[in-house]
Amino acid sequence: RKEVEQDPGPFNVPEGATVAFNCTYSNSASQSFFWYRQDCRKEPKLLMSVYSSGNEDGRFTAQLNRASQYISLLIRDSKLSDSATYLCVVTRAFNTGNQFYFGTGTSLTVIP
Amino acid sequence: NAGVTQTPKFRILKIGQSMTLQCTQDMNHNYMYWYRQDPGMGLKLIYYSVGAGITDKGEVPNGYNVSRSTTEDFPLRLELAAPSQTSVYFCASQKQGREKLFFGSGTQLSVL
Numbered sequence: 001r002k003e004v005e006q007d008p009g010p011f012n013v014p015e016g017a018t019v020a021f022n023c024t025y026s027n028s029a030s031q032s033f034f035w036y037r038q039d040c041r042k043e044p045k046l047l048m049s050v051y052s053s054g055n056e057d058g059r060f061t062a063q064l065n066r067a068s069q070y071i072s073l074l075i076r077d078s079k080l081s082d083s084a085t086y087l088c089v090v091t092r093a094f095n096t097g098n099q100f101y102f103g104t105g106t107s108l109t110v111i112p
Numbered sequence: 113n114a115g116v117t118q119t120p121k122f123r124i125l126k127i128g129q130s131m132t133l134q135c136t137q138d139m140n141h142n143y144m145y146w147y148r149q150d151p152g153m154g155l156k157l158i159y160y161s162v163g164a165g166i167t168d169k170g171e172v173p174n175g176y177n178v179s180r181s182t183t184e185d186f187p188l189r190l191e192l193a194a195p196s197q198t199s200v201y202f203c204a205s206q207k208q209g210r211e212k213l214f215f216g217s218g219t220q221l222s223v224l
Contacts, residue, residue, distance in 0.1 A: 098206070100155075
């Protein structure tokens with residue numbers, strides 16, 4: 001079973017729409033959770049960390065449900081510039097450091 | 113601010129050739145990572161290092177070698193290039209466990 005699973009999409013939404021992405025992780029020992037954004041042929045960049053209490057950054061809201069091992073990202077009032085692939089990332093600690101596990105990403109295209 | 117610098121950005125190799133992908137960071141980060149990303153797939157960890165002189169295998173280490181003689185540099189060596197190593201390679205660094213990853217801009221490698 002994959003460490004992190006995401007719906008690959010693609011999601012094609014009109015400008016101004018609200019869109020939600022979901023992610024599940026398989027290991028209950030996972031410690032930290034992130035959403036990264038990746039533009040075509042570019043490096044991933046941190047969008048936001050995800051906390052158990054839920055957190056918001058402008059139009060973006062992230063939620064974590066540890067009991068269900070489920071992470072979500074909500075984007076409100078979508079902009080054309082939001083078009084990208086969104087990667088769900090979880091980490092686990094090992095003796096020699098932290099390991100990051102990346103989902104395959106969810107593709108979003110915002111249409112004018 | 114340079115951050116994480118990778119060279120080269122693009123490279124074409126013939127089967128059996130060798131090359132080194134360079135990665136350097138100027139943030140005094142202890143942790144450094146090499147990932148590969150195949151089309152439509154998540155990032156897979158090749159090797160990582162938790163400090164100078166310490167390296168360890170990730171999920172897909174076969175066909176690669178690394179060294180970490182200084183805190184700043186973490187080169188990835190391909191000894192006998194194979195078509196299966198055609199991919200985009202990302203180097204990343206992290207100050208310490210649980211903190212976000214900083215990525216280099218990637219190296220697109222084709223083995224023909």
